[in-house]
Amino acid sequence: MSPPTSTRSTLAEALRGWPPPPLDPAGPHAGAVAALSWALFGMFVAVLLVVVAALLVALFGKPAWRRRLAREKAIWIGGLAFPVVVLTALLVWGLTLTRDLTAAPQPGEMRVRVTGEMWWWRVVYLDGEGRAAILDANELHIPAGTPVTLELEAADVIHSFWIPRLAGKLDMIPGRRNILRIQADSPGVYAGQCAEYCGGPHALMGFVVVAHAPAEFERWRAERLAPPAPPPDAFAARGAQLFETAGCGACHRVRGTGAEGLAGPDLSHVGARRSLGAGILPNNHGALAGWIADSQAIKPGNRMPPYRVLSGEELRALAAWLGSRR
Amino acid sequence: MNSETGFDPALYERFPTREPRPPAELEELKQVWRAPRGWALLTVVNNNYIGLFYVGAAFLFFVLAGVLALLIRAQLALPLNGILPQETYNQVFTMHGTVMMFLFAVPAVEALGVMLLPQMLAARDLPFPRLSAYAFWAYLVGGLCFFASIFFGLAPDGGWFMYPPLTSRAYSPGINADFWLLGIGFIEISAIAGAVEIIVGVLKTRAPGMTLDKLPVFAWAMLVFAAMIVIGFPAVILGTLLLELERALNWPFFDPTRGGDPVLWQHLFWFFGHPEVYIIFLPAAGLMSMIVPTVARTPLVGYRLVVLALLATGFISFGVWSHHMFATGMPPISVSFFSAASMAVSVPAGVQVFSWIATLSAGKVRWTTPALFAIGSIVTFTMGGLTGVMVALVPFDWQAHDTYFIVAHLHYVLIGGMVFPLFAAFYYWAPMTSRRPLSERLGRWVFGLVFTGVHVSFLPMHLTGLMGMPRRVYTYLPGRGWELPNLISTVGAFMIGLGVLLFVVDLIRNFRFTTGDGAGNVYGGGSLEWLPTGLYSARSIPVVRERYPLWERPGLAEDVQEGRYFLPGAATGVRETLITSTLRAEPQYLQRMPGPSAWPVLAAVFTAGFFLLLTVQAYGPGVVSGVLAVACVLRWVWETDRPMREKHVDVGAGIRVPTYATGPASHGWWAMVVLLIVAGMIFLMAGFSYVFLWSRRPDLWIPPPDQLWLAAVVGGYAAAGALAWLAARAARRPVSHVFWAPALATLAVAALACAYAADLGSWWAAGLRPDASGQGATVFAILAWQGVMGAAASLMPGYLIARAVAGLLSPVRTSTVDLSALFIGYLAAQGSLGALLVRLFPGGG
Numbered sequence A: 001m002s003p004p005t006s007t008r009s010t011l012a013e014a015l016r017g018w019p020p021p022p023l024d025p026a027g028p029h030a031g032a033v034a035a036l037s038w039a040l041f042g043m044f045v046a047v048l049l050v051v052v053a054a055l056l057v058a059l060f061g062k063p064a065w066r067r068r069l070a071r072e073k074a075i076w077i078g079g080l081a082f083p084v085v086v087l088t089a090l091l092v093w094g095l096t097l098t099r100d101l102t103a104a105p106q107p108g109e110m111r112v113r114v115t116g117e118m119w120w121w122r123v124v125y126l127d128g129e130g131r132a133a134i135l136d137a138n139e140l141h142i143p144a145g146t147p148v149t150l151e152l153e154a155a156d157v158i159h160s161f162w163i164p165r166l167a168g169k170l171d172m173i174p175g176r177r178n179i180l181r182i183q184a185d186s187p188g189v190y191a192g193q194c195a196e197y198c199g200g201p202h203a204l205m206g207f208v209v210v211a212h213a214p215a216e217f218e219r220w221r222a223e224r225l226a227p228p229a230p231p232p233d234a235f236a237a238r239g240a241q242l243f244e245t246a247g248c249g250a251c252h253r254v255r256g257t258g259a260e261g262l263a264g265p266d267l268s269h270v271g272a273r274r275s276l277g278a279g280i281l282p283n284n285h286g287a288l289a290g291w292i293a294d295s296q297a298i299k300p301g302n303r304m305p306p307y308r309v310l311s312g313e314e315l316r317a318l319a320a321w322l323g324s325r326r
Numbered sequence B: 001m002n003s004e005t006g007f008d009p010a011l012y013e014r015f016p017t018r019e020p021r022p023p024a025e026l027e028e029l030k031q032v033w034r035a036p037r038g039w040a041l042l043t044v045v046n047n048n049y050i051g052l053f054y055v056g057a058a059f060l061f062f063v064l065a066g067v068l069a070l071l072i073r074a075q076l077a078l079p080l081n082g083i084l085p086q087e088t089y090n091q092v093f094t095m096h097g098t099v100m101m102f103l104f105a106v107p108a109v110e111a112l113g114v115m116l117l118p119q120m121l122a123a124r125d126l127p128f129p130r131l132s133a134y135a136f137w138a139y140l141v142g143g144l145c146f147f148a149s150i151f152f153g154l155a156p157d158g159g160w161f162m163y164p165p166l167t168s169r170a171y172s173p174g175i176n177a178d179f180w181l182l183g184i185g186f187i188e189i190s191a192i193a194g195a196v197e198i199i200v201g202v203l204k205t206r207a208p209g210m211t212l213d214k215l216p217v218f219a220w221a222m223l224v225f226a227a228m229i230v231i232g233f234p235a236v237i238l239g240t241l242l243l244e245l246e247r248a249l250n251w252p253f254f255d256p257t258r259g260g261d262p263v264l265w266q267h268l269f270w271f272f273g274h275p276e277v278y279i280i281f282l283p284a285a286g287l288m289s290m291i292v293p294t295v296a297r298t299p300l301v302g303y304r305l306v307v308l309a310l311l312a313t314g315f316i317s318f319g320v321w322s323h324h325m326f327a328t329g330m331p332p333i334s335v336s337f338f339s340a341a342s343m344a345v346s347v348p349a350g351v352q353v354f355s356w357i358a359t360l361s362a363g364k365v366r367w368t369t370p371a372l373f374a375i376g377s378i379v380t381f382t383m384g385g386l387t388g389v390m391v392a393l394v395p396f397d398w399q400a401h402d403t404y405f406i407v408a409h410l411h412y413v414l415i416g417g418m419v420f421p422l423f424a425a426f427y428y429w430a431p432m433t434s435r436r437p438l439s440e441r442l443g444r445w446v447f448g449l450v451f452t453g454v455h456v457s458f459l460p461m462h463l464t465g466l467m468g469m470p471r472r473v474y475t476y477l478p479g480r481g482w483e484l485p486n487l488i489s490t491v492g493a494f495m496i497g498l499g500v501l502l503f504v505v506d507l508i509r510n511f512r513f514t515t516g517d518g519a520g521n522v523y524g525g526g527s528l529e530w531l532p533t534g535l536y537s538a539r540s541i542p543v544v545r546e547r548y549p550l551w552e553r554p555g556l557a558e559d560v561q562e563g564r565y566f567l568p569g570a571a572t573g574v575r576e577t578l579i580t581s582t583l584r585a586e587p588q589y590l591q592r593m594p595g596p597s598a599w600p601v602l603a604a605v606f607t608a609g610f611f612l613l614l615t616v617q618a619y620g621p622g623v624v625s626g627v628l629a630v631a632c633v634l635r636w637v638w639e640t641d642r643p644m645r646e647k648h649v650d651v652g653a654g655i656r657v658p659t660y661a662t663g664p665a666s667h668g669w670w671a672m673v674v675l676l677i678v679a680g681m682i683f684l685m686a687g688f689s690y691v692f693l694w695s696r697r698p699d700l701w702i703p704p705p706d707q708l709w710l711a712a713v714v715g716g717y718a719a720a721g722a723l724a725w726l727a728a729r730a731a732r733r734p735v736s737h738v739f740w741a742p743a744l745a746t747l748a749v750a751a752l753a754c755a756y757a758a759d760l761g762s763w764w765a766a767g768l769r770p771d772a773s774g775q776g777a778t779v780f781a782i783l784a785w786q787g788v789m790g791a792a793a794s795l796m797p798g799y800l801i802a803r804a805v806a807g808l809l810s811p812v813r814t815s816t817v818d819l820s821a822l823f824i825g826y827l828a829a830q831g832s833l834g835a836l837l838v839r840l841f842p843g844g845g
Helices: A011-015 A028-060 A063-069 A072-101 A214-225 A234-245 A285-298 A312-324 B009-014 B024-033 B038-043 B047-076 B086-121 B129-152 B176-204 B217-249 B262-296 B303-319 B332-344 B346-362 B369-392 B394-400 B404-433 B440-466 B483-510 B556-561 B599-615 B619-638 B667-696 B707-730 B740-765 B774-805 B815-840
Strands: A110-117 A120-126 A132-137 A139-143 A148-154 A159-161 A170-172 A178-182 A188-193 A206-212 B576-580 B587-592 B648-650 B656-658
Touching: A011 A188, A011 A206, A028 A063, A028 A072, A028 B346, A028 B369, A028 B394, A063 B346, A072 B303, A072 B332, A072 B346, A072 B369, A072 B394, A110 A139, A110 A159, A110 A170, A132 A139, A132 A214, A139 A148, A139 A214, A148 A159, A148 A170, A170 A178, A206 A214, A234 A312, A285 A312, B047 B086, B047 B129, B047 B483, B086 B129, B086 B176, B086 B217, B086 B262, B086 B404, B129 B176, B129 B599, B176 B217, B176 B599, B176 B667, B217 B262, B217 B303, B217 B667, B217 B774, B262 B303, B262 B346, B262 B369, B262 B404, B262 B667, B303 B332, B303 B346, B332 B346, B332 B369, B332 B394, B346 B369, B369 B394, B369 B404, B369 B440, B394 B404, B394 B440, B404 B440, B404 B483, B440 B483, B587 B656, B599 B619, B619 B774, B667 B774, B667 B815, B707 B740, B707 B815, B740 B774, B740 B815, B774 B815
Parallel strands: A110 A148, A139 A206
Antiparallel strands: A110 A120, A120 A132, A148 A178, A159 A170, A188 A206, B576 B587, B648 B656
């Protein structure tokens, strides 16, 4: 089994496609698949060489070789016996691995419900009784070194959850709940993207997993459960007020305010996220302001209307307040 | 005696005949088979014309879908590129896949079957030439209208697999998705029509003596192809009907909030969709097995193994559909089964690849353009097959699924397995139907460009996919390392485009259509299509004793041309072909064939009009068009099953065969049986849907009506079946009793209607509603299917009475009554089984 080769810690690094994420596993589930993948690449090259060599012999080989290859026996050996042996061996490996990777979650594992929505992800951390404890969106925080159970659901159409460095993908299907277990061996940021075509801006529906060292994770959880802090300054307070008057709360929830909307992503901790717009923009005040002003220019087709009526000043105030929600 | 039908094989020794043929005979044959001229050419039904039109139309759609591919590649050449806006891109990739799969690949191989099979089997034509014409025109008119939707921004945008709920009314409110369902509707009709034609053609119109083990491999492949269409297409026919019912009438087949399930669509779609890949690949493999021996100038090594491989592929391919659904969270046990089957299906492919290699090894290769494409196909297809083995392994598929790795895999398989053999076939068979062969010089360039382009375009995609790029994305972000492989892929795509353009140039410069004086056997093939032919195919139908008759009997072409074999002229003075027995191809009877007619064309146009007008929600004109389509079909069928003067005719060398047959000997019986198998498969799929949705939400199921109703329904259907049987018996009574059969058929249809009313009415009275639950939706879907078929049956009594009045029914010519009775009998059985299923299972409720 190939050990993890790198740990990426910033969003930009996590998004990098090289080395290919499925072959650069960061956890046991993806690791087992990576080992199988290398074996399969070997099989591909070996069999292709055999076929091409046979073809070259057939076309340009010595007459004696060609006579041997021209017999029906060649078909029995090359076309039947050879593939059956290779395929059976691979199949046994594949099926064993399939069984291991679909093992049921252990009792007491941390559970998170991730729901695919058009075109973002609702993230709900569940407590021991299965009740919603922390609400968030587009980013998942997990402790490194322990398996986490994800309950995958869909709110509208079919989506597919895929963090290639941690595990293979699993569909999110309306009316069903699929269980995926992931584990990151070390702290880092791991990116993924919706893999099932879900219409419109499916191309821009990313997701981020942040793995923390266990102690740091506990600190993170305590922060999320603590009562929210008031706006840090007057400018941010103005932003909070604007949030209310502009009607943002119709779609968005912000913990500790009157905003209880559930149609869009929960913004209680939006300032802490590494990305905006579901994994597509690095998160900062400028990006926040730009997104609010005209998200349609950034992610065409998403469900949020543009707010060009707001002045630059107002946008900055909103961004300052949202950015402070960490 | 070594015979299937009582025919004495010693009679074959009379051929080739010695005595000279009457000089006027050939002229009469030409006269009988002459094609209409001018505008009347639209009414042509001969396979030389329809086959070529068909191939041409399929190639047109290949080019159109190819242009869409170039747009896709242009957009993806750079990150955040703005060539195609998101909505347009989503329509373009959906149309690319849909058009390539449904309007190019399936029709293209079917078209080659229509064009080549009669000549290969030395039949005068396929057994139902008007059906071919109908299928072609419906496909062309419907396909073009469907394609035009992209110019109005009305093209579907849900992907070629159209997964609900994305394609349900809630998330696709426009008529775009309906256009998809419409486009598929046409191809379903023409594919089924083609399958009927090909099954009956291969089983019943082979040259005498062409036993199944002498059948050209292409004909075997087409037989398996047609059988797979008959088994596989019903699933997608039902799927499209259900999706349209959900969209139009709000029946919740795929809506989980009311007991539907989106995964039901995936099962129906892929039960068709994966065999579909082999539906495309097998005929192309058949082409390879024809071309490779000619290229190597030696018989195919391992003929029997190759035929077994074709049959095995057809069989196993129905056990692999769920490998498209490994990521849906299926239970590990079923995942394992489908994984194993998906690995197994690669074995017969390996057998064929090694058979081609062995054949190349046995002979001496001539480096012609068909040879280049054939060898290019072996390499490319092998690579696609190997990545196929990789994704058949579930854990690897969980990573590769829905990424560009799959895009690479499927293009290697389809281009290597189908497009390259098709180009080989274009070059190989062009001289059969063109005065000049295509250019060998240009052909090499075409191959060089397309082959290089394919690998430049698709090899990097394996990597792009592993780097995390999902399929069906209209753009991607910079900084992920996807820029370079995407740019390379785009360059490769345009190389392919250039190659295809060069091929079009070659066609324009060298292709000159002809039916009589083709350039001939320039590559030196050994099968019967290389006999000298006219519109009537070979002048006389040879006795076949070997797999490569032209190689083994050098004088055969001349003997055939001089009329020294079966049917050297028009024995009855009209179009006709020899019907032979299924296994050993012994002459059974002479089939009269229809000539040019406007009715199939009009029927096709009105069929297209019906679907199109419904799609654009012009319901009134749509219904009118539908009625006209039915009227045209009836008018066309009216001319069939006509008496002929002679009861027996001499088909050469004093061998006399009847001019009419009924029951399993007749071609009409076979066609009806194939059609009823299609109907039965649709019914079976509806039954599956019912059980599947029950397994998801049994809590929503209500108890069935009182079981006395079940007794009434089954009793009514049993009466209908018995009456239909009596009608068929009555048809054999003397002419004075000619109205007995229509009268009994009328009673049978009345019994069908009563049973149906009892079935429908009792469910309604029990409170079941189609839009309320999965149970309501599926029960009423099964009833709707029975109702649609019943509506067709209800036309039969009137038709039979009209035939009787017109003096077209007689105790010897009973086919019309027989086939009507068969249809009604089938409906009685289907109705009973449907009622038993939904009223007894799961029972009580």
